[in-house]
Amino acid sequence: MAFFYLSEDTTALACAGEQVIVLVAGGELDHHASPTLRQQIAGYIEAGKRSLVLDLSAVTFIDSTAIGVLVGAAVRLQEANGGSVAVVCAPANERVLRIFDIAGVGNAITLSSSREDALLAMAPAG
Amino acid sequence: MCACIQHDLETTTLGELRLPARSSELGVAREFAEATAAAFGLDADGRFEFAVAVNEAVTNAIRHGRPDARGQIHLRVQASADSLTFAVRDCGTFTAPLARATASSEHGRGFAVMSTLMDAVQLCVSPGSTTVRLTKSHAGEPAPGAARR
Numbered sequence: 001m002a003f004f005y006l007s008e009d010t011t012a013l014a015c016a017g018e019q020v021i022v023l024v025a026g027g028e029l030d031h032h033a034s035p036t037l038r039q040q041i042a043g044y045i046e047a048g049k050r051s052l053v054l055d056l057s058a059v060t061f062i063d064s065t066a067i068g069v070l071v072g073a074a075v076r077l078q079e080a081n082g083g084s085v086a087v088v089c090a091p092a093n094e095r096v097l098r099i100f101d102i103a104g105v106g107n108a109i110t111l112s113s114s115r116e117d118a119l120l121a122m123a124p125a126g
Numbered sequence: 127m128c129a130c131i132q133h134d135l136e137t138t139t140l141g142e143l144r145l146p147a148r149s150s151e152l153g154v155a156r157e158f159a160e161a162t163a164a165a166f167g168l169d170a171d172g173r174f175e176f177a178v179a180v181n182e183a184v185t186n187a188i189r190h191g192r193p194d195a196r197g198q199i200h201l202r203v204q205a206s207a208d209s210l211t212f213a214v215r216d217c218g219t220f221t222a223p224l225a226r227a228t229a230s231s232e233h234g235r236g237f238a239v240m241s242t243l244m245d246a247v248q249l250c251v252s253p254g255s256t257t258v259r260l261t262k263s264h265a266g267e268p269a270p271g272a273a274r275r
């Protein structure tokens with residue numbers, strides 16, 4: 001039976017700021033997991049989060065449906081308030097990175113190798 | 127005309143699976159793909175590529191196709207001397223999407239993923255039947271001890 005989880009990294013709050021939510025996902029992100037993923041992300045957006053950092057380093061499988069959910073969230077955040085989605089994936093997780101590369105997310109989502117890098121890239125210049 | 131009819135007499139059916147058309151069954155489809163590709167002698171990359179491609183094809187069948195009278199989608203695996211093919215069939219009649227997916231589209235990446243990972247992706251449509259055939263050529267010899275039938 002496939003499973004996945006999505007939890008909030010509350011320790012990142014200090015450097016992320018109140019408008020950024022840092023989430024950690026694991027397990028298998030497929031078409032079955034996608035409605036829950038979409039719903040949870042929508043909840044954070046409705047709660048006023050401007051940008052999303054999503055760490056997929058512990059994800060063992062991702063498909064085009066789940067990637068589409070993340071792209072949809074990025075488009076929604078961008079249109080609403082100029083926000084963004086940053087995906088974090090450790091270089092060792094070659095399978096997830098390969099699927100992102102093949103699926104083609106263009107500039108809709110930025111990919112970083114660590115949460116720190118993603119937050120730095122998201123921080124206002126200066 | 128459907129170009130997907132197999133004329134190759136050397137083709138062997140390696141396995142079949144009838145899967146309830148529910149997204150909760152996708153993990154079963156992936157495990158089936160991995161195990162069958164392993165039995166054919168594919169390496170870890172090849173097994174993963176089939177798992178991803180089969181997952182996409184079954185997802186499309188669940189989302190856009192129609193199950194049979196028993197609510198199932200059919201998977202059949204055929205091997206020849208140098209290739210492995212997974213056929214994913216539902217009882218819907220595929221129609222081409224009107225809009226082309228872009229990088230900022232939420233949907234429409236499945237076929238691009240399948241085409242990149244496979245050596246050939248064939249779509250066979252007739253009224254009440256849609257089959258996606260995913261084929262990889264088998265480079266090199268099978269792994270020692272691999273169960274080739």
